[in-house]
Amino acid sequence: MGPALTDALVPPAAVAPDVNGLAAVVAAAAARFVPGGQLSPDADFFDAGGTSVGAVELVAALEDELGMEIDLDEVFADARPRSLARRWLTTAGATAALSSPGGPATSTAASTATWTQTQTPPPPPADQQVSAPPDTRVPVPVTNTTVAAPATPVTARTTDGDTPYATARPEDLDQILADLALADRLPWTGSPEPVAPRRILLTGATGFLGSHLLLDLLRHSDAHVHCLVRAADEEAATARLGEALKSHRLPWSAEIRRRVTVLPGDIRRPRLGLSDEVWNRLAHELDSVVGVAAAVDFLRGYQSLRQSNVIGALTLAELAATGPPKPLHHISSIAVFNEVGITSMGEDDPLAHVDRLVAGYDQTKWAAEVALRRARDHGLIVTAMRPGGIGGHTRTGAHNPQDLSSGLIAAFGRFRTVPAFHRLNAAPVDWVSRVAAAVICEPDAWGFDYNLTGVPNTLDDVVRDMAFGGMHVRVQDWDEWRTDVLARLEADPVPELDFLTRVLRSPTALKLCEATLKGPAATGERTAALVEALALSPAARYDAQAQLTTFERLAQDGLARIPHKDDQPYLWFSETTEGAVGPAGAATDTPCSMALTLSIASMYQLVKERRVDVSGELVCAAVHPAPLVVERGDVWVRPEEGIPQRHGMRHQLLRYRLTLVDTDGDRWWLEGHKYARARRDVWRQTRALSVEIGREGEPACLAGELVVPADSYVRDQIDGIKVDPRLTGREKRAAKLTWLAWFGMEMGRGLLGPFARATADLLDLRRTPTPSERHR
Numbered sequence: 001m002g003p004a005l006t007d008a009l010v011p012p013a014a015v016a017p018d019v020n021g022l023a024a025v026v027a028a029a030a031a032r033f034v035p036g037g038q039l040s041p042d043a044d045f046f047d048a049g050g051t052s053v054g055a056v057e058l059v060a061a062l063e064d065e066l067g068m069e070i071d072l073d074e075v076f077a078d079a080r081p082r083s084l085a086r087r088w089l090t091t092a093g094a095t096a097a098l099s100s101p102g103g104p105a106t107s108t109a110a111s112t113a114t115w116t117q118t119q120t121p122p123p124p125p126a127d128q129q130v131s132a133p134p135d136t137r138v139p140v141p142v143t144n145t146t147v148a149a150p151a152t153p154v155t156a157r158t159t160d161g162d163t164p165y166a167t168a169r170p171e172d173l174d175q176i177l178a179d180l181a182l183a184d185r186l187p188w189t190g191s192p193e194p195v196a197p198r199r200i201l202l203t204g205a206t207g208f209l210g211s212h213l214l215l216d217l218l219r220h221s222d223a224h225v226h227c228l229v230r231a232a233d234e235e236a237a238t239a240r241l242g243e244a245l246k247s248h249r250l251p252w253s254a255e256i257r258r259r260v261t262v263l264p265g266d267i268r269r270p271r272l273g274l275s276d277e278v279w280n281r282l283a284h285e286l287d288s289v290v291g292v293a294a295a296v297d298f299l300r301g302y303q304s305l306r307q308s309n310v311i312g313a314l315t316l317a318e319l320a321a322t323g324p325p326k327p328l329h330h331i332s333s334i335a336v337f338n339e340v341g342i343t344s345m346g347e348d349d350p351l352a353h354v355d356r357l358v359a360g361y362d363q364t365k366w367a368a369e370v371a372l373r374r375a376r377d378h379g380l381i382v383t384a385m386r387p388g389g390i391g392g393h394t395r396t397g398a399h400n401p402q403d404l405s406s407g408l409i410a411a412f413g414r415f416r417t418v419p420a421f422h423r424l425n426a427a428p429v430d431w432v433s434r435v436a437a438a439v440i441c442e443p444d445a446w447g448f449d450y451n452l453t454g455v456p457n458t459l460d461d462v463v464r465d466m467a468f469g470g471m472h473v474r475v476q477d478w479d480e481w482r483t484d485v486l487a488r489l490e491a492d493p494v495p496e497l498d499f500l501t502r503v504l505r506s507p508t509a510l511k512l513c514e515a516t517l518k519g520p521a522a523t524g525e526r527t528a529a530l531v532e533a534l535a536l537s538p539a540a541r542y543d544a545q546a547q548l549t550t551f552e553r554l555a556q557d558g559l560a561r562i563p564h565k566d567d568q569p570y571l572w573f574s575e576t577t578e579g580a581v582g583p584a585g586a587a588t589d590t591p592c593s594m595a596l597t598l599s600i601a602s603m604y605q606l607v608k609e610r611r612v613d614v615s616g617e618l619v620c621a622a623v624h625p626a627p628l629v630v631e632r633g634d635v636w637v638r639p640e641e642g643i644p645q646r647h648g649m650r651h652q653l654l655r656y657r658l659t660l661v662d663t664d665g666d667r668w669w670l671e672g673h674k675y676a677r678a679r680r681d682v683w684r685q686t687r688a689l690s691v692e693i694g695r696e697g698e699p700a701c702l703a704g705e706l707v708v709p710a711d712s713y714v715r716d717q718i719d720g721i722k723v724d725p726r727l728t729g730r731e732k733r734a735a736k737l738t739w740l741a742w743f744g745m746e747m748g749r750g751l752l753g754p755f756a757r758a759t760a761d762l763l764d765l766r767r768t769p770t771p772s773e774r775h776r
Contacts, residue, residue, distance in 0.1 A: 022085035025066065030058050030081055044304050045079035046297070047268060053498070055079070073508055077169065077301030077360065168355050168363060172302040176354060176367045179310050183374035186314070189321040190379055194443035196221060197288035197327075203228045203267055203316065204292030206244035208400035209331065209390055209436075212429050213292060215250050216437035218259055223441075226261045226282065228272055228293070237264040249396040267293045267312035272319070283323035290440055291316045292331045294365075298404060298509045299502060301360035302367075309364035310371065317375045317382070327381040327446045329439065332369045334388040334425055334453055334522050335362040338515040345425075345522040347386075347449045359512040381447045385436050388453035388522055389426030391542050392550025398429070399550050401557060404516070407500040411485055413551065413560040414494070416473045418462060419481035421517035426542050427454025428550075435527065438534050451524035455541040464731075465544035471563060471602065472570075472726045478514065496558045548607070563602035565613045571723050571735055572599035574716040577689055581622060581704030584692070588704040592620040592691075598635060606742060610637045618660055622702055623668060623693060628660040631667070637746050650675040651753040656689065659696075667696035672706070676751045678758035686747060687713060 023041035031039040033054035039045065045055065055075045062068040068088050075084065200217060204210035205227040217225055231237035241262055242252040266273035274282070295308035313330060320328040337345040338359065339352030351370070357363045372382045389405025392398060399406050405426045412418045432452045439445045457465075459475065466473050476484065482504050489501050503509040524539070531538055540546070554560035563570070575596045582588040596616035605611055614633025639655040656672030672691040679685070687708040692700035708717075721739065723732040 019082065019086050019089060022089060023082040026062065026068075026081035026085050029061050029065065032061070033058050039081065041081045041085075043080065044307070045075070045081070046295075046300055046304055047307065050079065073299075073506060076297075076299040076304065076506070076508070077172075078303035079300070080303070083303065168358055169301075172360075172363060173355055175302060175306065176363060179306060179314075179367050180371050180374065182311075182314055183317070183371040183378075186317055186375050186378050186380065187321040188378050189325045192287065192325040192327050192381060192446075194446075195287075196441050196443065197223050199224050199226070199286050200288045200290055200440070201226045201228065201282060201286050201316075201319070202290045202292065203272075203312075204294065204331070205229065206241055207292060207294075208248060208398075208403070209387065209429060209433060210292040211245050211248050211250055212393070212433035213290070213436055214260070215245075215256075216433045217290075217440065218256060220434075220437055221441045223288075224259050224261065226263055226286070228263050228265045228267065230266050231264045233264050234262055238262045248398040249393070250398075267315070268307040270315070272312075272315055279319070280323075283319055286319075286326055287324070288329065288440060289316050289320045289326055290329045290331075294331070294333075296361065296402070298359055298361050298512050299506050301508075302363040303360075305360045305364045306367070309361075310367045313368040314371055314375075317372060317380060321375070321378065321380050325379070325381070327383065328372070328375075329383045329385065329436075329446075330368070330372055331436070332384045332386045333361075333365040334386045334451065335359075335512075336366045336369055336386065337519065337522070338362045338512060340511065340515045340518065342515075342519060345451070345520055347451050347524055347526050359508050362512060362515075376447075383439060383446050384449045385439060386449070386451050386453070386522075387427070387432050388451075388456075389424060389516075390432055391426050391428045391547065392553060393430050394428045394546045395430065395549060397549035397551075397553035399553055399557075400429075401496060402499055404500075404503065404513070406554065407497060407503070409547070409551075410497065410554050410560040411500060412462065412466065412473060413471055413554075413562075414497075415485060415488055416471055417476050417481055417484060418459070418466075418473050419478045419517060420475055421459055421478075422519065423456040423458055423521045424462065424517070425453040425456045425519070425522045427452065427539065428542055428546055431537065431539065434536060435531060438530065438536060442530075442534065445530055448526060450527045450530070451522045452527060453522040453524060454539040456521040457541060457543075461541065461543070464734075465547075472724055472731075474726075478517070482510070494558060545607075548604070551604075552608075562604060565599075565601050567601050568724055568726075569599035569613075570602050571721060571739055572597055573721045574598075575708060576712050576716065577706035577708050579689075579704055579706035581620060581691065581693065581702045584700050584703045590620065590622040590702075590704075592618070592622070592704060592706060594618050594706060596630070596633070600739075603738065603742075606637075606739075610639075610746070611635065612637065614656070614658060618658075618670065620693070620702075623660075624662040624664070624666075626663045628662045628668060631659045631661045633658040637743065638750050650677055651750055652676075653686065653747060653750040654689075656691070669694055669696060671700070676754050678754035682751055683710075685751070 020041070027039045027041045027043075030045050030050070031037050033050055034045065035049040039048050045058070050058075056072060059070055059072050059075060062070055070084060070088055074087060078084070078087075200223045202210065202214055202217070202225050205214045205225075206229055214225060214227065217223055227237075227241055229237035229241050231240050238257075241260075245252045245256075263272075263274065263278070271279045291313055293308070293312060295305045297305065316330075317328055320326040334345065336351045337349075339356045342352055351366060352362075354363065354366050354370075357366055369384055372380075372384065376382050390400060390403055391405060391409075392400075401407075405424065408424075431454060435450075435452055439450060463473055463475065486501065486504055489497060503513065528539065530536075551560055551562065555562045575598055576594070577596075578591075578593045580588040581590055581592045594616060596614055599613045599615070600606060601613065605613075612635040614630055614635055616630050616633070617627045618630070619627045634657050636655045636657075637653075639652050652673060653676050654672075654674040656670065658670040658672075660668040660670060662668065670691055670693050672689045674686065674689055676682075676685055684707070687710070689706045689708075691704055691706055693702040694700040718740070721736050723735045727735065
C-alpha cells in the first residue's frame with residue numbers, strides 16, 4: 001500500500017512478554033503445516049500457505065503437544081500465532097478466575113508465563129521466517145485479566161420481541177470501522193476520459209471468474225491487459241497464468257501472450273508488491289483497473305481475509321486515483337446481503353447490517369464495497385459488480401470445484417437429497433464474465449452497482465431439473481439434510497467434497513449457508529437494461545440444460561454421480577417381438593421371439609446418448625433349446641442422426657445391440673435394425689426389426705425379421721410405461737409425456753426423411769441423381 005494509506009494505519013499495540021513467548025511456540029508448531037516450514041508470529045497461517053486441513057492438524061498438535069485447547073473456528077477467525085496465543089492466555093486467565101472465586105485472575109496466566117519462558121525455543125532467524133504484511137489491524141489491548149470474546153458468533157440484541165440474531169465479533173467490528181476510515185486517506189481525483197480502455201490492470205486472472213474475464217476482455221476489446229499474478233518472478237507468474245487458463249479449458253496461445261503482460265506481485269502487499277518504478281509507470285499508463293482477486297474461504301475470519309479482500313481493494317483504489325484518473329471496476333459479491341432475514345437484494349437496496357454478518361468472507365466483501373463507496377466521494381469512479389454463485393461454463397463445462405454452489409449441487413446429485421431453500425442466486429461463468437467485460441468496456445456503464453446473479457432457481461426448479469435428469473431427490477429440513485450429508489461423507493469420504501464437509505461443520509459457515517439458501521431473489525434491473533442495450537444474451541435460468549456439460553465435468557472430477565444403468569430405472573416399458581430366423585442367406589423357418597424391457601436411467605441418457613438400456617430374454621431353438629438371457633443390451637434411437645443406408649433407400653430408426661448368454665455359458669450377439677422407407681406401411685416400419693445373430697467373435701450365422709404385434713404395441717409401449725415409484729403423481733405424468741414427446745419427435749424425423757428424399761427425387765431438386773434414383 002502506498003504512503004497515502006500507510007500513514008493512516010494504526011501501529012500494533014505492545015504485548016506482554018508471556019504472549020510473545022507463547023506466540024513463538026505456536027508459530028513454531030504452525031510452521032510444520034506451511035510450505036517452507038517457517039512462520040513469523042505475526043504472519044497469517046493461511047496467507048503463508050496453510051490449508052484448512054493443515055488448520056485441523058495444527059489444532060490437534062497444539063492440544064497434544066502443548067496442552068492448548070483452541071477451537072478450530074478461532075484459528076479460522078484469526079490465524080496469526082500471536083492472536084492465538086493472546087486469546088488462549090486471556091481465556092485461561094478467565095477460566096482461573098471463574099474456578100477460584102475471590103482469587104486473583106492472573107494466577108493461571110502467571111503460571112502460563114512461567115511455563116512459556118522455560119519452554120520457548122529460540123525463534124528462527126529472521127531471514128528464514130515467513131513474514132507478515134505490514135500489520136494494519138486495530139490493536140486490541142490485552143491483559144491477563146481480560147476475557148476474550150468468543151471466536152464463534154454470539155446470539156444477542158433482542159429488542160421488543162425481535163428474533164435474536166447472530167452478531168459479529170466486537171474486535172472484527174472495530175477492525176472494520178478502522179479499515180473503512182482508510183478510504184478517507186485516498187488521493188482526490190477527477191473523472192476519467194469516457195473512452196473504451198486500451199490498457200487494463202486485471203487482478204485474479206488465475207481464478208475461475210478472472211480467467212474467463214481475461215479472455216472476454218481480449219475477445220471483445222482491443223485492450224492490452226496487465227495481469228497481476230502472485231509469483232516469485234515473471235517466468236513463474238507467466239507459467240502460473242498459463243496453467244490456470246488451461247485448467248479452465250481456456251486457450252493460452254501466442255496471440256493471447258502477445259496482448260498480455262504478466263506482473264509478478266501480490267494483492268496483499270503494499271503497492272501490490274511492485275517496485276516504485278513499476279507502480280508509477282502503471283499509474284500513468286493504465287486507463288482502467290479491474291479487481292477480481294479475492295481470498296474466497298467461508299471458514300476464515302475477517303482478520304485472516306482482510307489483507308486480500310479489503311486492503312487489496314483499497315490499494316487498487318489508490319492506484320486508480322494516482323496519476324491520470326482511471327475507473328476502478330470491483331468484483332464484489334451478493335454476499336454483502338448475507339444477513340439472515342433480509343427482505344430484498346436489489347442493486348440499489350441497502351446492504352446488510354455489518355454486525356449481523358458473521359462469516360469473515362461476507363464481512364470483507366461488505367467492508368471493501370462500503371470503503372470504495374467512500375472512495376467515490378474523492379472523485380473516483382467505482383463500479384461494483386456482484387455475482388452470486390458462479391456456475392460452470394455452459395459449453396466447456398469448466399467449473400470451480402471450491403465454489404459453494406458447485407459443492408451443493410454436487411451433493412444434491414450424489415446423495416439425491418436437497419435442503420428446503422428459497423432460491424439459489426447463481427449464473428453460469430460465461431454469462432457473468434461476458435456482462436462484466438461489457439461493463440468495463442462501456443463508459444456509460446461505469447460508476448454503478450450491478451447484480452450479476454442471473455435468474456434465480458427456486459426449490460421447485462431444482463427438484464424438477466433433477467427429476468428430469470433421472471435424479472429423484474428428497475427434500476429435507478436444513479438441519480436434517482446437513483446431518484444426513486455429513487454422515488454420508490464420513491461413512492464414504494469424497495476428497496473432492498472435503499471443503500463442503502468443513503463448511504457444514506463450521507457454525508460460522510452454517511450461518512452463511514442459511515443466509516444464502518433462505519435469502520430472497522437478487523434482482524438486477526440495471527444489469528438487464530444494460531444487457532438489452534448492448535444486445536448481449538439475456539439472463540436465463542441456470543437450468544438442467546445449461547448445467548449439462550458442467551455436470552459431466554463434476555462427475556469426471558468425482559464431485560457428482562451421473563445416473564447409471566445399474567441404478568433404479570427412471571422409466572421403463574416392455575417390448576415383445578415375434579418372427580422367424582434362418583441361416584444367413586437362406587429361408588427363415590425357425591420361430592424366434594424376444595421379451596425385452598427397455599429402460600432409461602435418466603433423461604440425460606436420452607439427450608446425450610439417445611440410448612435406451614435393454615434387459616430380457618431371447619427364445620430361439622436355432623440358437624439354443626433354452627432361452628438366452630440379455631447380459632447387456634442397448635438401443636440407439638436414430639443412430640448416426642438417421643444417416644440413410646444403401647443409397648438412400650433406408651433410414652435408420654432404431655439400432656439394437658444385445659449380448660446374450662445361454663445356459664451353457666456361451667455368449668452370442670444380436671444386431672437389429674428398424675428402418676424407415678418411403679412406403680405406405682409406416683405403421684409396420686416402426687414395429688419390424690431386421691436381426692442378425694452370431695456367436696461371440698464370429699460372423700452372423702442366423703438372420704431374419706421380428707415384429708412387435710400390433711395389439712401389444714400401444715398396450716406395452718404407451719399405456720404400459722412405468723416410472724420410478726419414488727416420484728410424485730405429477731412427476732410421473734411429466735416423465736411419461738416427456739419420453740413420449742421426445743421419442744415421438746425422433747421417430748417422426750426418422751420417418752419423414754425417406755419421404756423428403758423421395759419428394760426431392762420427384763421434383764428434381766438435386767443436380768446429380770444417384771443410380772438408385774434412376775432405378776426408381
